[in-house]
Amino acid sequence: MLKEHSSSGIEARDVTKTFGSVTAVRNLNLQVAPGTLFGFLGPNGSGKSTTVKLLTGLLAPTKGEVLVAGHTVSPDNIDLRRVIGLLPEDAALFHSLTIWEHLELSGPLYGLSRQDTRARAIQLLRHLDLERDSGTYIDQASYGMRKKCALAMALLHNPRILFLDEPFEGIDPGSSRNIKDLLLTLAARGVTVFVTSHILEVVERLIEQFAIIIRGEVVCCQTVADVQRAGMTLEDVYFQHAGKPSVGNLAWLGSH
Amino acid sequence: MAGIALILEYQWRAFWRRVARTRQRVQFYLTLFALLGWAFVAMLPARLARAADELSAGQTTSMEAVLWAFYVLWLFAPVEDANVSLTSRRLRTYPVDVGRLLIVRTLSVFCSPVALLIAAGSLISLWPFLFARQTALGGAAALLLFASAFGFGMSASHVLSVGELRRSLLAPLAVIGVALGAVLFTRGPQGIEQLRLVAAVSPPHLVSAVSVAATLSAAVIPLLTLVAVSAAVGGLLFWSFRRSVFAQSDKHALGRAADSVLWFPGRFGGLVRKEQHEFRKLLDLWLGLLLVLAVGIASLFGPLPPIVRQAIIVIVFVMNTHVIMNCFGLNTGAELTRYSILPLRGRDVLLIKNLGLTVNVAAQLALLILIAVWRSGPIEAVAEVLVAAVLLLSHLAWGNLVSVTSPFKMQFYRFASSGQPLTAMAGSTIGSAPGVIVLFMLHSESSWSAAMIAAVLLLSLAVYLVSLHHSGRSFERRRHVIGERLS
Numbered sequence: 080m081l082k083e084h085s086s087s088g089i090e091a092r093d094v095t096k097t098f099g100s101v102t103a104v105r106n107l108n109l110q111v112a113p114g115t116l117f118g119f120l121g122p123n124g125s126g127k128s129t130t131v132k133l134l135t136g137l138l139a140p141t142k143g144e145v146l147v148a149g150h151t152v153s154p155d156n157i158d159l160r161r162v163i164g165l166l167p168e169d170a171a172l173f174h175s176l177t178i179w180e181h182l183e184l185s186g187p188l189y190g191l192s193r194q195d196t197r198a199r200a201i202q203l204l205r206h207l208d209l210e211r212d213s214g215t216y217i218d219q220a221s222y223g224m225r226k227k228c229a230l231a232m233a234l235l236h237n238p239r240i241l242f243l244d245e246p247f248e249g250i251d252p253g254s255s256r257n258i259k260d261l262l263l264t265l266a267a268r269g270v271t272v273f274v275t276s277h278i279l280e281v282v283e284r285l286i287e288q289f290a291i292i293i294r295g296e297v298v299c300c301q302t303v304a305d306v307q308r309a310g311m312t313l314e315d316v317y318f319q320h321a322g323k324p325s326v327g328n329l330a331w332l333g334s335h
Numbered sequence: 336m337a338g339i340a341l342i343l344e345y346q347w348r349a350f351w352r353r354v355a356r357t358r359q360r361v362q363f364y365l366t367l368f369a370l371l372g373w374a375f376v377a378m379l380p381a382r383l384a385r386a387a388d389e390l391s392a393g394q395t396t397s398m399e400a401v402l403w404a405f406y407v408l409w410l411f412a413p414v415e416d417a418n419v420s421l422t423s424r425r426l427r428t429y430p431v432d433v434g435r436l437l438i439v440r441t442l443s444v445f446c447s448p449v450a451l452l453i454a455a456g457s458l459i460s461l462w463p464f465l466f467a468r469q470t471a472l473g474g475a476a477a478l479l480l481f482a483s484a485f486g487f488g489m490s491a492s493h494v495l496s497v498g499e500l501r502r503s504l505l506a507p508l509a510v511i512g513v514a515l516g517a518v519l520f521t522r523g524p525q526g527i528e529q530l531r532l533v534a535a536v537s538p539p540h541l542v543s544a545v546s547v548a549a550t551l552s553a554a555v556i557p558l559l560t561l562v563a564v565s566a567a568v569g570g571l572l573f574w575s576f577r578r579s580v581f582a583q584s585d586k587h588a589l590g591r592a593a594d595s596v597l598w599f600p601g602r603f604g605g606l607v608r609k610e611q612h613e614f615r616k617l618l619d620l621w622l623g624l625l626l627v628l629a630v631g632i633a634s635l636f637g638p639l640p641p642i643v644r645q646a647i648i649v650i651v652f653v654m655n656t657h658v659i660m661n662c663f664g665l666n667t668g669a670e671l672t673r674y675s676i677l678p679l680r681g682r683d684v685l686l687i688k689n690l691g692l693t694v695n696v697a698a699q700l701a702l703l704i705l706i707a708v709w710r711s712g713p714i715e716a717v718a719e720v721l722v723a724a725v726l727l728l729s730h731l732a733w734g735n736l737v738s739v740t741s742p743f744k745m746q747f748y749r750f751a752s753s754g755q756p757l758t759a760m761a762g763s764t765i766g767s768a769p770g771v772i773v774l775f776m777l778h779s780e781s782s783w784s785a786a787m788i789a790a791v792l793l794l795s796l797a798v799y800l801v802s803l804h805h806s807g808r809s810f811e812r813r814r815h816v817i818g819e820r821l822s
Contacts, residue, residue: 137675138815155811160678171673175613184605188677 087113087239094143103129105295114269118282118289126295127275128168131244164238170229172217178228179213189236203231222249240271283313350446387463395543402539408453409484473546486568493575495748497582513625517632610691616747623651623699631702638710652726656763657751659734662688664745668818682807726770728795733766735806742817
């Protein structure tokens, strides 16, 4: 049994998740200190999003335990949901609502007054360059707008820990820059940020520590400073573990 | 044509794969197959034999009834297109013109076993025409009838999928239809006679008129009328399909103005507004509203007995059964994830859904209650509110349980479906029983009536609270299963 404490860190011990005969995550052990910007990297289908779901209580592990912000993670732990912010893989938005309405309904659910919700929502939308599109229905919004809306929802209640699943995917350069600045500021203020991403150049300049997951198993966990001291880049380390396919077999492409 | 065949091949494959993957869908088709099959095997042969006898004697009553039944079935057959995977909008990205897209859309409906069963039954129902005077013309006219019903049903589903057409075409037509119906109803026998006159020019009547025509020339006028109707339906079909495929979605739809004034208090307020907004996109609720509207118009011509209004309340709840019993049916897996991200317990989510439904039901019944105050006084109105409250609690209690155990994917601007016809029948019976008891007690002379009504109300409330708690826990455990079933 993990001991509960009032930190803002993440701790996972021997976490395994199986779906029938498929093991999506195997013996995951992680320790993320409070205020860390942590990158969780890996190819498609390696288990990144499943890990995020396990760490946030959206999925119950088959084996093992997780402690987040002093709370034992389980799907019915409401107190945990109040202190974390989550940007899920699919944004998890309601198709019949506008971007503004998503924020408007979120705030009071986290105990914010309507006035505070509105004030914060306006600031977040402005920061994420969504102000002009706040009246757009989610099912008519672009992919990037949906991501930004879900990010604003994750931030609205001022969480102690942020879980961001592919936050830079589909985001324009300007907003991407704003989000990076915001995450750095949050980490400096003690908020733990757990981010998954495929865009290695972006996360390399953002994160302090990272883990690489391949086929459900964490194969590497180190700091960016260590990588740089070894004269390597994050991309070098990533391909060391993930491998790199050759384009030689696709010679027919472009041969008109 | 090769392209169409290829798309249909994959359509067929995707449809049946989807059926095979969802146990519920298999159950749904088996139940529907059993019900329709039973009707075809047990009832149709005798009906057709009688129709054949009558047609040979120049009479059309039984044949017309059979034609009406299949006419209605064909009107609703296109509903099955909601289950196809390769939708016209998605196929638009391929180099396929609108005409071919329409062919794909039309033939895709026949991936469904329900549509195939209706087609088989329709072909069998042509048999009595062998005994009619105009065998070939009668059969051809019947095929034209089925095709035009199918085309009309498809056109209606296209119109329903375009917001602008829903508001500017369908809504006024529905209100005019209901108003005319209510006026005819209040006229009594005279109104029924006028309805008979309308039925005399109905397409099924025209088909039977063609089949029993004494001479070829006598068959020409009804046949030409049918051809004209079918041509008009064909035009409507092509126009509505084109509109639905190329409809541009408005980023700031007109509906927002009405929505922005709706506000619900409390921390759940925002979600309640969302739920009521989504539920009111199901046709069942609008059908109930139209029924209440019809009663309202009929009340203008004279007072209706309170029992009629109270019975209408029960009927409205029965019409709402599918919506209440499948409150997650409009959600996607991603939306269920959002419920889990938000600090909400399962019972909170269900309570929010229930409040959203309650707002819509209140809007449905408001006119009826106002009429009760106007025509029968506030005491009668309170009695009707009591009936509605008991019905609401009992329907929600049962509906919450079914919603978490048997979720079924529903589509916006369609009729709701709770998947299992037998479960729906059981649900509407169980949900309506306490309301019917209250109704009975309201009209009984017993001195215990008030106490009995209070007891039923309290019992319904207690059952609802237990159901809310139990279903809430169940939702927390089964969220992923529900998400998968709705995918």
